[in-house]
Amino acid sequence: MGKDKQFPDIVAVMVVPRSRSGKLFRELQSGPLPPDLTPYQPTPETMREVRQAFESMGFQVFDEPLGMTLTIEGSRALFASAFNIPETDFDGSGESPEVHLRPPARLKALIQSISLITPSKPADDTHRR
Amino acid sequence: MDRNRLPPNFELRETPMSDEHEFDYSDSTVDAKPDDLISFVVRCRPESGRNTEDLKRPLKDVQEVGEFLADPATLDAVREKLRLDRFEVFPGASPVVSARGPVHLFQKVFGELAEPAVKRVREFRRDHRPFKFSCVVAQPKPDSFKRISPKAESISSVDLPILAAPRTPPDTPGANLRVPGDIAQLTRAALVHRQEVRGRKATGAGIGVAIIDTGFFPHPFFLDHGYDIRPIAAADATVPMSDVVPHGTSTLAPLLACAPDVQVYAIKAGRNAVLGVVRAMQIPEVKVISLSLIDTLDDGQDMKEYLINLRLLLLQCVAAGITVVAAAGNERHATFPAVMPEVIAVGGVAVNEADKPIAFEGGSSFLSTRFTSRANPRLVPDLCGIAAGMLLPIPPVSPGRLPDWEPSEGTSYAAPQIAGVVALLLQKNPHLAPEEIRQILRESAADVQSGRSISGQPAGIGKDKATGTGFVDAMEAWSKVEA
Numbered sequence: 001m002g003k004d005k006q007f008p009d010i011v012a013v014m015v016v017p018r019s020r021s022g023k024l025f026r027e028l029q030s031g032p033l034p035p036d037l038t039p040y041q042p043t044p045e046t047m048r049e050v051r052q053a054f055e056s057m058g059f060q061v062f063d064e065p066l067g068m069t070l071t072i073e074g075s076r077a078l079f080a081s082a083f084n085i086p087e088t089d090f091d092g093s094g095e096s097p098e099v100h101l102r103p104p105a106r107l108k109a110l111i112q113s114i115s116l117i118t119p120s121k122p123a124d125d126t127h128r129r
Numbered sequence: 130m131d132r133n134r135l136p137p138n139f140e141l142r143e144t145p146m147s148d149e150h151e152f153d154y155s156d157s158t159v160d161a162k163p164d165d166l167i168s169f170v171v172r173c174r175p176e177s178g179r180n181t182e183d184l185k186r187p188l189k190d191v192q193e194v195g196e197f198l199a200d201p202a203t204l205d206a207v208r209e210k211l212r213l214d215r216f217e218v219f220p221g222a223s224p225v226v227s228a229r230g231p232v233h234l235f236q237k238v239f240g241e242l243a244e245p246a247v248k249r250v251r252e253f254r255r256d257h258r259p260f261k262f263s264c265v266v267a268q269p270k271p272d273s274f275k276r277i278s279p280k281a282e283s284i285s286s287v288d289l290p291i292l293a294a295p296r297t298p299p300d301t302p303g304a305n306l307r308v309p310g311d312i313a314q315l316t317r318a319a320l321v322h323r324q325e326v327r328g329r330k331a332t333g334a335g336i337g338v339a340i341i342d343t344g345f346f347p348h349p350f351f352l353d354h355g356y357d358i359r360p361i362a363a364a365d366a367t368v369p370m371s372d373v374v375p376h377g378t379s380t381l382a383p384l385l386a387c388a389p390d391v392q393v394y395a396i397k398a399g400r401n402a403v404l405g406v407v408r409a410m411q412i413p414e415v416k417v418i419s420l421s422l423i424d425t426l427d428d429g430q431d432m433k434e435y436l437i438n439l440r441l442l443l444l445q446c447v448a449a450g451i452t453v454v455a456a457a458g459n460e461r462h463a464t465f466p467a468v469m470p471e472v473i474a475v476g477g478v479a480v481n482e483a484d485k486p487i488a489f490e491g492g493s494s495f496l497s498t499r500f501t502s503r504a505n506p507r508l509v510p511d512l513c514g515i516a517a518g519m520l521l522p523i524p525p526v527s528p529g530r531l532p533d534w535e536p537s538e539g540t541s542y543a544a545p546q547i548a549g550v551v552a553l554l555l556q557k558n559p560h561l562a563p564e565e566i567r568q569i570l571r572e573s574a575a576d577v578q579s580g581r582s583i584s585g586q587p588a589g590i591g592k593d594k595a596t597g598t599g600f601v602d603a604m605e606a607w608s609k610v611e612a
Contacts, residue, residue, distance in 0.1 A: 010399075010400060011400075012365065012399070012400035012401050014401070014434050014435045014438065016434060025434060025437060026432075026434065026437070028437050028440070028441065029431075029432035029436075029437050029440075030432070030499050030500060031500070032500075033441070033444055037441075060365070062364045062365055062401070062404055064403055064404070064407055064438060064442065065407060065410065065442070065445070066438070066441050066442065066445070068438070068441075069434070069435075069438050071365065071401045071403065071404060071435075073365055073399070073400065073401075113434060115433060115434045115435065117400050117401045117433075117435045118433075119398070119399075119400050119401075119402070119422075120398075120402045120422035120423055120424050121422065121423060121424070122342070122343060122374060122376040122421060122422060122423075122539075122541050123421050123422070123423045123456035123457070123458045123459055123464075123539050123540045123541040123544070124376050124379075124421070124459070124537070124538075124539040124541040124542075
């Protein structure tokens, strides 16, 4: 299993809480940006509930200023236990198959999607030639 | 571990350290044990009678140094005396004699110490493994040196070294471009540096540039040049001066070659680059963001959700007037964030023996309609910086090694050059919008007419798919900006 050199034991995922309008975050992956992002944002209550749930599980939770997503980080072991999948699935190197994470049952109604974050790679040819 | 690169009189060993420590370096002092080794030097009186204290002041002439050399017979006598006292004496033609021995022997020979022997310990962490330098220092009483020789002038213990590397790039075959000079000359940023803006040199002063990368080791090259580098960790990162990959350390040098007086906010990214951008956005001084961290993103490929997030944030940056510069990558694929039409996508050139730029054979180039229309596809790169043949500073590559230099290539090192040039333009006119800057850079670039990108697209006369509008011309771009 090829561990990530820089962050060998930490796993990061992005959590997208359900939006207030039902609009999907993935709609923003192409095309021009809508002038108003509010419909894509969850309500503050949803955001708070999701944040607290992951914090109570022991994850470190990070906000972003657009208020649409949360980044949660923790050890492989913590993720494996919280999401009930093998620890080895969290390679994190970007070479492993896509990991499918399902929200914990009690958070299903609050979460659109959860996806593994693989760190962006340096645009550096030095070590690859 | 290569112990040969350490001075012979310093210990280096792994030591247990708890995970709570989150520092690159930490110095501490403990009492020395009698068997600990102490290294010291004995300085001898010059044959000419000159006072060696004069060496602390400027010399009138370099030849004057001969007046400070001790008589070889005196040096030999000192060495012999130290050997007889059972010290280990190091060879070398020098006005001082270097030796070492255990602390108890040092005290026995030189008598009661003015300050007791202590062990200075410097700990550092690399690749999650802790290491320790240690060194014993002591202050003998005045005149204790006379026990060695009547011609001895002083004795002093040797303190911990500051980790050092060659302070200028060494002569390395195949990597003939050095920082800062060669990069500044070839990008024509050096010409801009000789201009003035509102009474100040046009070197980027007053402009904040955030570079988001893998960490930034305090290489002596940066320290010697007095660059204004402010290492910062993103929310999900720690120890910004640790660069394990390594990568970020090297990206600083091309940036500072082009804009030596910018304030660099060197933001170490954690797993999620989004949080690095968030950190940059929190710094009001940041007017330019340089990103050499990429993801592949071909048309039709599903976009990872955190990249959607990154796109939104970068758009927010551009909307706030921050110019975003992104490496095009070294892939046969389309890359993000260079694919965004709102950022300046930087490809690469190599420079031949005649200083002529040719398309860098490892640089990405591609067309994308992901964020544009089919009628008007996004061409990456917009323009190019130097991406090959550079010798760049790197952190220690393994525990116990010194920071060093490495032949480096990739558009990772081209993008920061453009970020530096952007800073020069913004110093001249702080009101330039990101899109205006992109246009100025594209229009002023020097045409590149030969070579191919990694995907085989050729450079040719005029705008082409391999190099965009060509190789950055900082002076031409700067001249187009109204102050």
